[in-house]
Amino acid sequence: TILVLDFGSQYSHLITRRLRELNIYSEMLPCTQKIAELPWKPKGVILSGSPFSVYEEIAPHVDPAVFELDVPILGICYGLQELAWYHGKNVLASEKKEYGHAFLDIHRHAGGESHIDRLFQGIADRIQVWMSHGDKLAKLPEGFEVIATTGSAPFAGIAYTKKPYFGIQFHPEVTHTPQGTQILANFAVGICHAKQEWSMEKFVDKEIERIRALVGEKGQVIGAVSGGVDSTVAAKLMHEAIGNRFHAVLVDNGVMRLNEAQQVQETLQKGLGINLTVVDASEKFLGRLKGVTEPEKKRKIIGNTFIEVFQDTAKEITAAASGSAEAGPIEWLLQGTLYPDVIESISFKGPSATIKTHHNVGGLLEGMHLKLIEPLRELFKDEVRALGTNLGIPEELVWRHPFPGPGLAIRVLGEVNAEQLRIAREADVIFIEEIRAAGLYRKISQAFAALLPVKAVGVMGDKRMHEQVIALRAVETTDFMTADWYPFDGEFLKRVSRRIVNEVNGVCRVLYDITSKPPGTIEME
Numbered sequence: 001t002i003l004v005l006d007f008g009s010q011y012s013h014l015i016t017r018r019l020r021e022l023n024i025y026s027e028m029l030p031c032t033q034k035i036a037e038l039p040w041k042p043k044g045v046i047l048s049g050s051p052f053s054v055y056e057e058i059a060p061h062v063d064p065a066v067f068e069l070d071v072p073i074l075g076i077c078y079g080l081q082e083l084a085w086y087h088g089k090n091v092l093a094s095e096k097k098e099y100g101h102a103f104l105d106i107h108r109h110a111g112g113e114s115h116i117d118r119l120f121q122g123i124a125d126r127i128q129v130w131m132s133h134g135d136k137l138a139k140l141p142e143g144f145e146v147i148a149t150t151g152s153a154p155f156a157g158i159a160y161t162k163k164p165y166f167g168i169q170f171h172p173e174v175t176h177t178p179q180g181t182q183i184l185a186n187f188a189v190g191i192c193h194a195k196q197e198w199s200m201e202k203f204v205d206k207e208i209e210r211i212r213a214l215v216g217e218k219g220q221v222i223g224a225v226s227g228g229v230d231s232t233v234a235a236k237l238m239h240e241a242i243g244n245r246f247h248a249v250l251v252d253n254g255v256m257r258l259n260e261a262q263q264v265q266e267t268l269q270k271g272l273g274i275n276l277t278v279v280d281a282s283e284k285f286l287g288r289l290k291g292v293t294e295p296e297k298k299r300k301i302i303g304n305t306f307i308e309v310f311q312d313t314a315k316e317i318t319a320a321a322s323g324s325a326e327a328g329p330i331e332w333l334l335q336g337t338l339y340p341d342v343i344e345s346i347s348f349k350g351p352s353a354t355i356k357t358h359h360n361v362g363g364l365l366e367g368m369h370l371k372l373i374e375p376l377r378e379l380f381k382d383e384v385r386a387l388g389t390n391l392g393i394p395e396e397l398v399w400r401h402p403f404p405g406p407g408l409a410i411r412v413l414g415e416v417n418a419e420q421l422r423i424a425r426e427a428d429v430i431f432i433e434e435i436r437a438a439g440l441y442r443k444i445s446q447a448f449a450a451l452l453p454v455k456a457v458g459v460m461g462d463k464r465m466h467e468q469v470i471a472l473r474a475v476e477t478t479d480f481m482t483a484d485w486y487p488f489d490g491e492f493l494k495r496v497s498r499r500i501v502n503e504v505n506g507v508c509r510v511l512y513d514i515t516s517k518p519p520g521t522i523e524m525e
């Protein structure tokens with residue numbers, strides 16, 4: 001394992017990401033991690049970048065015990081300055097911040113024999129790199145050599161002669177440094193001798209074993225599923241590990257898409273063999289949504305009602321399933337937490353910021369004292385998809401667009417009722433069907449039809465109509481933080497619009513939302 005110590009840079013998690021792509025297992029922890037409390041010994045340590053300056057009074061510093069681990073260390077950006085700070089405190093603010101592409105000239109010193117040249121082994125003498133820093137070394141710390149420079153950075157790369165410590169001012173983890181992954185590989189494999197053994201198959205085996213050990217011979221687990229990728233993959237993994245001692249619960253909240261609850265039941269129960277309980281709570285949800293038009297209020301009602309229904313169901317299942325000869329009480333709650341959520345909760349936010357605990361569902365199931373089990377907590381989204389494929393989950397499900405918890409309640413703008421839901425459902429099915437038929441489903445990140453709470457005038461045949469308006473939304477995005485609307489061709493839009501107006505009663509107009517995010521959000525409420 002390579003230990004990445006995070007000082008709060010926006011790129012920190014990419015270091016872990018790149019190492020994973022090299023099949024090297026790595027874990028990221030906050031820079032304040034006490035080395036003595038680490039339950040394992042890393043083969044190498046990477047110090048990340050940071051928004052801080054090492055000389056600031058509030059600047060975070062690593063546990064000095066890192067330097068006693070006797071393993072190679074690579075400092076990136078702030079990490080380089082941290083190394084230099086530890087070895088003599090010669091770091092200053094630059095007159096000029098450096099941000100963007102730069103050319104790095106590599107200096108090879110020791111005739112290939114010394115460890116110093118290994119970081120840039122097999123790399124061209126001049127490469128493009130990505131810089132993003134405001135501080136620089138005032139002078140080379142004692143015992144260090146320069147291994148790379150740029151036009152404006154005389155200490156763009158440094159190495160310690162006595163130990164395998166390296167510092168680089170640029171960011172090898174971003175794609176703007178084309179040979180960055182090779183540099184990280186040189187460090188992790190060439191210098192730290194980390195094994196390139198991490199693979200999805202290994203992960204599955206290891207995780208199943210871990211779940212079995214954790215839960216025990218008789219332990220039982222409960223978890224909510226939605227039909228989305230994360231909860232389905234987590235559920236399937238649990239099923240592989242402990243069979244019917246895992247209890248999945250699907251709450252039909254009445255605001256799912258057309259036939260969605262039945263489809264999810266079919267796939268999970270029949271297709272994947274998961275022990276599933278479906279609870280139809282539509283009436284309860286729709287009753288509480290009556291007359292509510294404010295989006296945040298809708299979210300709150302749906303969130304709270306979900307907790308209530310899930311909790312009641314969990315109690316019933318617990319009562320029915322506990323204490324038999326083969327199985328003990330339900331003690332665990334499954335959560336489909338992914339690595340980005342974990343990063344969000346552990347990433348270093350500054351010395352005074354308390355680290356927030358994510359997904360505080362311990363308190364969610366009141367009085368049940370369930371312990372959390374999170375089998376996906378080490379994985380990125382695309383790894384979850386790969387895992388899903390590996391576990392035999394159908395491709396359509398593995399590549400399904402995200403669907404929000406509050407469902408169609410935030411896609412029926414204004415008041416939600418059965419008739420408005422019918423219109424939104426029927427229009428959505430047509431839109432998605434056409435997107436699939438055009439071969440665009442995978443290219444588009446998220447698409448849906450929303451129903452606007454206004455009426456417009458239209459004419460069909462000889463009849464004048466006064467009916468509602470559907471707004472279509474389709475976006476491309478990688479992180480859902482920013483998004484662009486998808487540029488469909490006119491013929492496609494014409495086809496969808498004609499179908500919706502002809503086939504869905506109550507609609508006389510179709511609009512296409514051409515707002516990017518920001519300023520628009522992906523959902524319309």
Ligand code: XMP
Binds near residue numbers: 402405480520521
């Ligand atoms: P926005 O609308 O914020 O959406 O640009 C970003 C992503 O989050 C989803 N989304 C939600 N998911 N509960 C959820 O589980 C919500 O209340 C919610 N609101 C938005 C949205 O579908 C998109 O993928």
